[in-house]
Amino acid sequence: MRLIGIADTTFARVDMGGAAVDEIKSMGTGFRIIRYTVPGIKDLPVACKKLFQEQNCDIVIALGMPGGKAIDRQCAHEASTGLIACQLMVGKHIIEVFVHEDEAQDAKTLAWLAENRAREHARNAYNLLFRPEELTKNAGRGLRQGYEDVGPARE
Numbered sequence: 001m002r003l004i005g006i007a008d009t010t011f012a013r014v015d016m017g018g019a020a021v022d023e024i025k026s027m028g029t030g031f032r033i034i035r036y037t038v039p040g041i042k043d044l045p046v047a048c049k050k051l052f053q054e055q056n057c058d059i060v061i062a063l064g065m066p067g068g069k070a071i072d073r074q075c076a077h078e079a080s081t082g083l084i085a086c087q088l089m090v091g092k093h094i095i096e097v098f099v100h101e102d103e104a105q106d107a108k109t110l111a112w113l114a115e116n117r118a119r120e121h122a123r124n125a126y127n128l129l130f131r132p133e134e135l136t137k138n139a140g141r142g143l144r145q146g147y148e149d150v151g152p153a154r155e
Helices: 016-025 041-053 070-090 107-130 132-137
Strands: 002-009 031-038 059-064 094-098
Touching: 002 016, 002 041, 002 107, 016 031, 016 059, 016 107, 031 041, 031 107, 041 059, 041 070, 059 070, 059 107, 070 094, 094 107, 107 132
Parallel strands: 002 031, 002 059, 059 094
Antiparallel strands: none
């Protein structure tokens, strides 16, 4: 049985972790999900490390929603750097799913984007574990998580 970790935050304005859990559960069997919720995005690297080391997760999805100010972008960058370091320490993937509040003009669009991006990255995590050939098939296709795909630069 494979273990999929979900690390999310209370700072987010959308339950991105819940969307990821729901999406993964719809994809099949052979796994168990362990969810760990922390206050903010800078807490995500430790949450992910704990999911790997204490819960033996095979992959973790880290979900967060930084605000729209310059300091929030800096904090997101620091959190992202910590997530990269954690991946290198444990030799396993962390799928980083951040949605910045200024990516959408209104709350309805923000909620749609956060849920859509969480679900699409949940499928990516599932595919990394169970169907890596699906990712290889889509290499170079300009796929985006959240908004519309941009397509390949060449047909």
